[in-house]
Every structure is written in C-alpha cells, then in structure tokens.
Amino acid sequence: MRLSPETLQLVPAEVARPAYDRTMVRQGVVHFGPGAFHRAHQAAAFDTLLARDPRWGITGVSLHSQGVAQALNPQGGLYTLALLDAQTDYRVIGSVGQVLTGAAPAAILAALAHADTRVISATVTEKGYCLGGDGALDFAHPAIAADLAAAGGPGWVPASFIGWLVQGLAARRAAGLPGVTVLSCDNVTDNGRKLEAATLALAQAVDGETARWIGDHVRFPNAMVDSITPATDDALRAQVAAATGLEDAWPIQRERFTQWVIEDRFAGERPALDLAGATFAADVRPFEAAKLRLLNGAHSTLAYLGLGLGHETVAQAMQDAALATFVERLMREDIAPSVKAPPGLNLAGYIGDVLARFANSAIRHLLAQIAWDGSQKLPYRLLGTVQDALDAGRPIDRLAVPIAAWLRFLAAAARDGRPITDPLAGELLARAPDWRAVLAMPAVFGALGHDEDFVDAVAHAHAALEEGRLP
Structure with a gap:
C-alpha cells in the first residue's frame, strides 16, 4: 500500500508521524521549489512548528517539473524523511498540503494572494534568480525578457520565479491584503537583499505603484540553511518501505545535523521557527x-x-x-x-x-x-x-x-x-x-x-x- 492520510495509521510506532491534526492546518507558506532540500529541511522545521501552531502549513509550487506533484499529491503531501547517522531514524512529514505546478497558474496566483499566506519562500537554486554577473537582475535573461513582454497583459503567466513574485505581490496589493515575508533559502550570498533588488527591479519595470507597495510592505530577510541532503535513490525507497511498511513515491534523506539562520526582518508575524531549532539573528x-x-x-x-x-x-x-x-x-x-x-x-x-x-x-x-x-x-x-x-x-x-x-x-x-x-x-x-x-x-x-x-x-x-x- 502507498503512504497516504488513509494509511498513515499503519506506520509502525518507531516511525515518527505528524504530532498534530492535519485537517486543522492552514496554508500559511507558499514555497517555490519543493525539491529534496526544502522537504528535508524547511518543511521538516515547519512540521515541528505545526504541533504548536497550525497556521504554517505549506503549499509547494514546482514551476518547471511535474515530478514532485505527481509523487506527493496522491499521498496527500505526506512523505518520509530518513535521518542518516550511526542509526537511521525515519519520520513522516505532514507540513506540505499540496504541490501546484506551472500547469495551474490560476491556483498559484490564488495561493500567493490568499489571506492566510504570510511567507513566500524559495529554494530555486542560484539560476532561479535570473541574475547577471553583477548580482543584479539580468533583463536580457530569456525568462525575464518574456515577463517584461507579457506583464500587464491579459492572461500573463510569468516565465520566471521573479515574475511570479511580482504578479503575486501585485495581486495582494490589489486585494487590499497585507504584505508578506519573502524568504530565500538558497545558497546565494546576501540572498534576501539580492532577491529584493531583483523583485523591485522587475516590479518597477512593470508597474511603479506595485514597486512602491513592495518596498513599503514586503520584507526579504537574508537566510542561511545547511544540511547535507543526498539525492533519493532506489536504495532509500527500499529502506523506507521496509521501515514503514508502505510505498513512498519520493522519500527524502539527510544528515541529522541542520542549521537555519534567519535575519529577524519580517513583514508582520514571525513564525516561531526557533521552536524547531532555527536561529534568528540581526545579521546572517x-x-x-x-x-x-x-x-x-x-x-x-x-x-x-x-x-x-x-x-x-x-x-x-x-x-x-x-x-x-x-x-x-x-x-x-x-x-x-x-x-x-x-x-x-x-x-x-x-x-x-x-x-x-x-x-x-x-x-x-x-x-x-x-x-x-x-x-x-x-x-x-x-x-x-x-x-x-x-x-x-x-x-x-x-x-x-x-x-x-x-x-x-x-x-x-x-x-x-x-x-x-x-x-x-x-x-x-x-x-x-x-x-x-x-x-x-x-x-x-x-x-x-x-x-x-x-x-x-x-x-x-x-x-x-x-x-x-x-x-
């Protein structure tokens, strides 16, 4: 049988499960790039937080691949995390509610402009920021050029992550919703500031009023994340099946060590991620x-x-x-x-x-x-x-x-x-x-x-x- 909300009760007692009622979880986070690193680290931290506060569930967004959605959505967002050490421990993570793909742009925009959304986070790798050699937004990048050509027109479907941020934040402004925290978790130096500058640059090129609103109401803290996360392979799938008694289409593995340092610079409420081991610092x-x-x-x-x-x-x-x-x-x-x-x-x-x-x-x-x-x-x-x-x-x-x-x-x-x-x-x-x-x-x-x-x-x-x- 496959891992799912219906089969979760069959998982052996030695495998940790979500310590909260998943039906009560609200989706407070929209995360771009729900790959292995995010699910091994940030999603696990939010899973810990949800036991105290049900408002921080995650909606994943995979713009360029269907694989994660095809693996997790039939499992109700559940997946298994293996913690690798002298003894391997297993934990079922329940913080991801669903994974949207680029094939459902209306659903992505609705998630970004939802009243429950307080954090938009990202692990899209360095190349997802569309930066030039000077660290600023590369307006000649094909995806950015496509967004500039289509922005503001009917049915604009952004080609870039930066474009989605601009469109989603513009939709929040138009709906009279508060600003959000945009939290980069990528290995990019000064990631929050670079993401902020890139977003403001594209927003200014698209609509100056939206750019001003972003500057006034949205915060882009720097962050640093560390945990070695090997790729999933068939050996891991077999180990997880043996440990849980269930088939998991995409389990994740990482070392036990984790580190997440976040600049204490939030728009509105700050999720209590320190309960999950994160560090809030004045300077990351x-x-x-x-x-x-x-x-x-x-x-x-x-x-x-x-x-x-x-x-x-x-x-x-x-x-x-x-x-x-x-x-x-x-x-x-x-x-x-x-x-x-x-x-x-x-x-x-x-x-x-x-x-x-x-x-x-x-x-x-x-x-x-x-x-x-x-x-x-x-x-x-x-x-x-x-x-x-x-x-x-x-x-x-x-x-x-x-x-x-x-x-x-x-x-x-x-x-x-x-x-x-x-x-x-x-x-x-x-x-x-x-x-x-x-x-x-x-x-x-x-x-x-x-x-x-x-x-x-x-x-x-x-x-x-x-x-x-x-x-």
Whole structure:
C-alpha cells in the first residue's frame, strides 16, 4: 500500500508521524521549489512548528517539473524523511498540503494572494534568480525578457520565479491584503537583499505603484540553511518501505545535523521557527560566509578533485588520505582567514564538525550532484575567497586547485561528449578545450579572470593536476 492520510495509521510506532491534526492546518507558506532540500529541511522545521501552531502549513509550487506533484499529491503531501547517522531514524512529514505546478497558474496566483499566506519562500537554486554577473537582475535573461513582454497583459503567466513574485505581490496589493515575508533559502550570498533588488527591479519595470507597495510592505530577510541532503535513490525507497511498511513515491534523506539562520526582518508575524531549532539573528552574513566558504567551498573542492580521482561520493573522497588532508589544509589555512566568525561560532571547531560530517559513511552524497551548476556556485563558494586573499596579499596556490579541477572537469566532459548540468553549459563546453577561454568568461569570473596572479596560480595548479599531482 502507498503512504497516504488513509494509511498513515499503519506506520509502525518507531516511525515518527505528524504530532498534530492535519485537517486543522492552514496554508500559511507558499514555497517555490519543493525539491529534496526544502522537504528535508524547511518543511521538516515547519512540521515541528505545526504541533504548536497550525497556521504554517505549506503549499509547494514546482514551476518547471511535474515530478514532485505527481509523487506527493496522491499521498496527500505526506512523505518520509530518513535521518542518516550511526542509526537511521525515519519520520513522516505532514507540513506540505499540496504541490501546484506551472500547469495551474490560476491556483498559484490564488495561493500567493490568499489571506492566510504570510511567507513566500524559495529554494530555486542560484539560476532561479535570473541574475547577471553583477548580482543584479539580468533583463536580457530569456525568462525575464518574456515577463517584461507579457506583464500587464491579459492572461500573463510569468516565465520566471521573479515574475511570479511580482504578479503575486501585485495581486495582494490589489486585494487590499497585507504584505508578506519573502524568504530565500538558497545558497546565494546576501540572498534576501539580492532577491529584493531583483523583485523591485522587475516590479518597477512593470508597474511603479506595485514597486512602491513592495518596498513599503514586503520584507526579504537574508537566510542561511545547511544540511547535507543526498539525492533519493532506489536504495532509500527500499529502506523506507521496509521501515514503514508502505510505498513512498519520493522519500527524502539527510544528515541529522541542520542549521537555519534567519535575519529577524519580517513583514508582520514571525513564525516561531526557533521552536524547531532555527536561529534568528540581526545579521546572517557571518553565518552565511562561514557556511558558503568553508562547507560549500570544501564540498565543491571535493567534488571536482574527487571525480578526477575516480571517487563517487563525499565519504569515499574523504577516505582518500591525500585528498582529505588537502581539503583540511585548504579550509584551515586558506579559507578560514577570509571568514569573520559570528558570535558564538568557533571556526576551528566548526571546521572539525564539517570534516566529520563529510566523513559520515551513512550519507551517500554523490560528487556528481555537488558538481552541478559550477558556473553559478563557484563565484560564491570559492572565487570570493580568492579575491579576498589577493586583496590581503595572502597566497592563493591551494585555492586555485579546485578551480583548475573544475576546468579539467569541463574539458573531460567536452572531450567525451558528456552533457553537464549548468545554465551556461553550451558556452562552457564550447570553451572547455582551452581553459583560459573559460577563465575569460565575465559571467563566471568577472575581472578575476584577467588577474595575472590568479591566472598564473590556476596555470600551475592545472599543470600539476595534469601530471597526476595534488599540489
């Protein structure tokens, strides 16, 4: 039998279930991008909160895929979360009420403009923000250009996430509803401010009055989210079926560790997510920098170097003594000096915790998954650290190694005719045979790609990797 509200009572007692009456839940959150990371982390936090306050249920919106809706809607939004550690625990999450798709634009707009909606959140990845190399909205982006052409006309169905925000907020304004909090949960530096600027830019181009209303009534807090979430596979489905006695079309797995830091900047009522372990802070940026640079920067390093060495998962890569030593030195000696620790965070201890998390053999986190969207991730994860080191006169030899490994990853894909997952895939693969041509891409490297010290460091790292040496 399949997991559903009707079969939930059959789940064994050792599997945790929603500790509230789901029929009493109101949909207070509209979330764009209800993929694995959101369902493993934010939806689980709201699931905990719902036991105290039933007003924070989630309506998911999947603009470009039917898969999540097809998996969860027949299950009444229920799914199983596996917490991976020395002992795996299982928990059925009930915070998602339904998942809407781009095929139902009227339903999406109705959810955005519903009186119960207080938070619009997002995990749409870096590419969903349609930003240019300067971090501002890219008006030449095809989806933004399409929204500009169609906005204000009859039957406008936005092509971009930013377009949906503008249309949904305009509908709230027209209905006389209060503003909302728009909460980014993506790994983008200063994510709330960038999302705010992009939304206001498009709104101003569409309707100045709506832009002014957004500025006055809507808040875009910065946020940082951290929990390693491997992709769902058939092995997980089999484990969940054995643990629950039910078929789950799309269970989720993550490590037990989670961190969610949210800027205390809300429009109206703030959900009490601290009851679920979230931290409200006056400034998220120090937490964000520590996570993006130390954890995510090291993750990307492991991905590109590990794949080049024939490893498949993060845990396997960490069993490679030379690679594990390199990554630890990179974190402690090259990345940490660029990170200003937030109050209460000991960087040395944090690095030790990150390394232990990477080595967790219960987590099968594929390096190939981490390697996706390198052109969007590396500027935040590594290139900012490189620029800071150059500005401070610190060496960048080790920092150049993961960049060179990414260039070799691209070259191998181009040589073998393999596709890569990246919004700039076409241009990257075309330039990949000449790594210097990739460095010259301003959309990825900005002015850094023409810095002689940086180019020389990458050249030395690239030569060492070609010779089979880990510098």
